[in-house]
């Protein structure tokens with residue numbers, strides 16, 4: 001394919017959230033796409049829960065896949081903020097005209113997306129760890145650790161925050177930076193607590209940040225962000241063991257007048273998920289080189305505090321496919337980046353600011369607890385709607401931006 005021709009084939013590296021969604025969107029755009037995932041299986045049983053915001057659901061709706069999330073999700077109608085004293089600091093929700101956020105288990109989401117990709121005949125190849133890419137005038141070749149290769153017109157790096165494609169595009173690309181917090185979570189089948197009525201509570205504890213929601217059937221989810229100055233990898237955190245971490249978490253929330261102690265102590269040790277360090281990803285200056293581009297966390301990882309990483313990953317996957325449907329690949333890549341960059345960078349900035357609040361010291365904590373109710377009263381839900389009320393008009397033609 002020449003630079004001016006239509007893209008016919010694409011290699012999508014990474015079978016997390018952005019990758020399979022991109023492949024389905026490309027297929028809808030008339031482009032043959034296959035996914036290459038490093039691991040041998042999907043993320044079954046791996047890694048905690050997350051919320052999918054209305055904008056993420058809208059992006060999935062553009063390719064007829066929004067119901068996947070709503071079928072496995074539990075609505076989160078509002079977020080309530082509390083201090084360690086139990087004091088209600090604020091409550092916020094997307095404007096009522098928008099659909100609710102949906103809480104999903106990560107493994108359920110990955111599985112649902114995989115099953116749908118399979119149903120739509122998108123090839124997904126497991127055990128294919130990308131190691132190198134060669135890019136020429138006529139196409140791109142991916143090289144995998146098992147010695148195999150694959151070729152196509154273009155390659156999309158959807159390989160997450162520790163992307164291999166990112167430094168292949170720009171060897172000077174930045175790496176994620178430790179955000180000063182280590183993350184844990186758990187599911188409770190029976191919490192013994194009353195339902196929080198669709199509200200997910202976020203508690204700025206004295207020594208740790210605690211989030212929880214109790215569902216109508218008394219099952220519940222909780223998570224902790226524990227401040228820790230010295231960086232730690234997931235493997236190092238997991239090596240410490242669930243038993244030891246449960247003790248540490250209980251000590252960290254001991255003074256808080258929130259349900260944290262009760263919930264953690266009632267949780268089966270085997271249910272503890274040690275999800276590891278929270279990270280902030282610096283701005284990635286270059287998303288594209290030649291026939292390669294980036295989507296999802298590889299391009300724009302928002303800290304988990306933003307609750308938007310998966311949603312904006314989905315948006316980028318769909319937006320890129322729309323651009324590739326209508327434009328030669330080089331124009332499609334630059335139009336996609338121009339459309340996406342301002343929005344994702346604004347969301348990333350908000351998430352990084354929240355991390356600062358979570359790891360605040362004693363003085364910062366007092367100031368935060370005083371300032372937050374005032375600040376929240378001044379926030380009109382319509383002013384935050386830009387984050388949630390984002391639609392991709394799949395049927396609109398993509399044209400280069402000036």
Ligand SMILES: Cc1cc2nc3c(=O)[nH]c(=O)nc-3n(C[C@H](O)[C@H](O)[C@H](O)COP(=O)(O)OP(=O)(O)OC[C@H]3O[C@@H](n4cnc5c(N)ncnc54)[C@H](O)[C@@H]3O)c2cc1C
Pocket residue numbers: 013014015016017018019036037038039048049050051052053128129130131158159160161162163164183275295296297298301302303304306307308309310311312313
């Ligand atoms: C603790 C935690 C909580 C979070 N909570 C939320 C939340 O509430 N809401 C939200 O929207 N987001 C949340 N996020 C962020 C969200 O998980 C990510 O933004 C989202 O998973 C990004 O999707 P992705 O497809 O870009 O990357 P990933 O889901 O990370 O997928 C990348 C895939 O690429 C594969 N891969 C990597 N290298 C290679 C290679 N060389 N070759 C082939 N394949 C490769 C990986 O195995 C992986 O399957 C949270 C993240 C964390 C860590």
